[in-house]
Amino acid sequence: MLVVVAGPSGVGKGTVHTELRRRLPDAVLSVSATTRPARPGEVDGVHYRFVDRTTFEGMVADGDLLEWAEYAGNLYGTPRAPAAEAVARGEVVLLDIEVQGALQVKAADPDALLVFLQPPSFEELERRLRGRGTEDGATIARRLEVALDELAGAGAFDLEVVNDDLDRCVDELLDAIAVARRAATDDVAF
Numbered sequence: 001m002l003v004v005v006a007g008p009s010g011v012g013k014g015t016v017h018t019e020l021r022r023r024l025p026d027a028v029l030s031v032s033a034t035t036r037p038a039r040p041g042e043v044d045g046v047h048y049r050f051v052d053r054t055t056f057e058g059m060v061a062d063g064d065l066l067e068w069a070e071y072a073g074n075l076y077g078t079p080r081a082p083a084a085e086a087v088a089r090g091e092v093v094l095l096d097i098e099v100q101g102a103l104q105v106k107a108a109d110p111d112a113l114l115v116f117l118q119p120p121s122f123e124e125l126e127r128r129l130r131g132r133g134t135e136d137g138a139t140i141a142r143r144l145e146v147a148l149d150e151l152a153g154a155g156a157f158d159l160e161v162v163n164d165d166l167d168r169c170v171d172e173l174l175d176a177i178a179v180a181r182r183a184a185t186d187d188v189a190f
């Protein structure tokens, strides 16, 4: 089944996903395509598939993406085939994506579990984004603006979890995945 853990930039999605995969051995992380330039240390095909806008638009036109969205000036999307193959094998496919994309996933596959990661507070989100040191001031300001919109969409998710304590947060996620998994089928709906 598909499990989306979404939430604003800086909420700690990456850390939660890493811990989830450690504790859920048959979970795989979907590798998104993006037009964003790679950050230092990011590897093509591992963190993202880095493509130019023309290539991305071709993927959209060909129906190769399960969902996609524009986020802070760049395009991001989930390749459909690898996710569908993993679901057919009965694996849990984790998607680290933003809110508009999450809602598209639910529309494509009602079995998908949508989890919204909440920061303990907006101030804490800003502190984490600045502390990460991967973006300049203007980019952080833009991401915080997007975050306000994203927080407003949390109610459409199946579950909201506050990321104040990593272990507790992952415990809650694993419980929810176990329940959703019993209800889901391995049929690929998308």
Ligand code: 5GP
Residues within 6 Å of the ligand: 007, 008, 009, 013, 032, 033, 036, 067, 068, 069, 071, 076, 077, 078, 096, 097, 098, 099, 100, 101, 102
């Ligand atoms: P970043 O540039 O920090 O890696 O990601 C920016 C935002 O895009 C994050 O909220 C991340 O979860 C989201 N994102 C990454 N991949 C995808 C994707 O395939 N689809 C969508 N809709 N959002 C994505």
